[in-house]
Amino acid sequence: MTSLRLHNTMSGQTETFTPLVAGQVRMYTCGPTVHDYAHIGNFRSFLFEDLLRRVLIQNEYQVTQVMNLTDVEDRIIKKAADKEITIDEFTEPYIEAFFEDLDTLRIERAEHYPRATRHIFEMVSLIEVLNEKGHTYVSDGSTYFRIATFPRYGRLAHLDVSGLKAGARVDVDDYGKDDPRDFVLWKARKPGEQSWDTPLGAGRPGWHIECSAMSMKYLGESFDIHTGGVDNIFPHHENEIAQSEAATGKTFARYWLHAQFLQDAVGAKMSKRLKNFSTLREVLAEGYQPRAIRYALMTGAHYRSPLAFSPELLKAADSAVKRLDEFAVRLGPIPSPPVGVGQGGGGDVQQRWDDALCDDLNLPAAVGHLFEFIKTFNTRLESGKATADERAGAMAMLRHANRILDVITFPQAVDAEVERMITERQAARDRRDFARADQIRQQLLAMGIQLDDTKDGTRWKRIR
């Protein structure tokens, strides 16, 4: 089997992936901040993480994936306070909606979905370790991480930290600190804010500490893969590394993978601030199928390239997915027992498919190989040369690809009622009673069944 190669932001190189423990992968995938519905751009990242997970599993790794739910943060606190409800009351509907959206897009569930508010103790403990090791200071009741005590700071983002002092956006934080580069670990309680009473004082955790505390709890002090959107590289992931490695003295995450943004139709980053985003629900309301959205976001571009989200992209995805469906229909009934991929009609397409995915998850290239195969095989089907074994091999390949894509609708087993109506229609056609034949065709269409008359007889498929 080809070895899996992944692009590591830390080195800037595509590296051969070797897990810490053979056969097992522990990974932490940055999840949503549940202050609102996740937008379609957020889901590009989650679909990238789903792709990674599925490819790892396909490569026979046992995967332990953790996805955090950030349920305490400035926006959440403000919004909850405005509504005069608790943080939990405020975030609950968005958490529920998030899981519904995951299901809609067929994103596989992670093993753990820890919530920040349920891990205050772990965060406080970690901060206490940092206190003991002299990496922190207190100002106005808040605890800060002192960057000057961590020389490697900036390695992930490849930033020259001395330049940050002159940065254009210093001091946007609501809280004061000694040095603009420092970041807050524990925020002192402010009037009217929900807070936790801890040895660090009354307050709440900073943004970054949750990911360090929760990843270490579920994955250990050192684990294999950490992912997120490119905007997480700095400061979020940089800060996670600083506080984690300062506390443990060990390498935090070994491979850092980052998904590029989804852009709006004119090429700007999709963000809440610009209001140029859509939620998944809004896109569905426009009539697009979930699988077309999934396909568009996964195959529209390699995960490290920007992708512009547009109606054209979705329409193209919808047509492409239907072409895959159609191929499955054309293969017809597959004799049992099915043969393996590669036997018969599969050829070496599976190898090319797998190789592309092992090359830093190059799904767009893999899909190209798949369609190339489909075109070639269609010619064989058309000429009637394809054997039953070849058709079974092609079907096996389609199912193999769908373990990653998860968008294909395979033809269902024989439907007796549909078969009976088709037979009746054929009889009508044979006696040239086309009025009756067309009537039956209309009935089936109303049932969501579309008929295709071919020289080999009538095929049918569900169109909804």
Added chain:
RNA sequence: GGCGAGUUAGCCAAGUGGUAAGGCAGAGGUCUGCAAAACCUCCACCGCGGGUUCGAAUCCCGCACUCGCCUCCA
């Protein structure tokens, strides 16, 4: 200003030294009682200018333009 990514057909996109995968759209054709669908075929001098090389979309230099990050945004 610093750092990073990018510029391939009407649109999306793969391709990192040997003369351009694939999808969508479009045109033509096949099939067909009609229709719809489907299938096939066709469709690119790879941002601009130099250079290296027998050979470059692919390497080097310069230029132009786009996008992102530079403290709480996937």
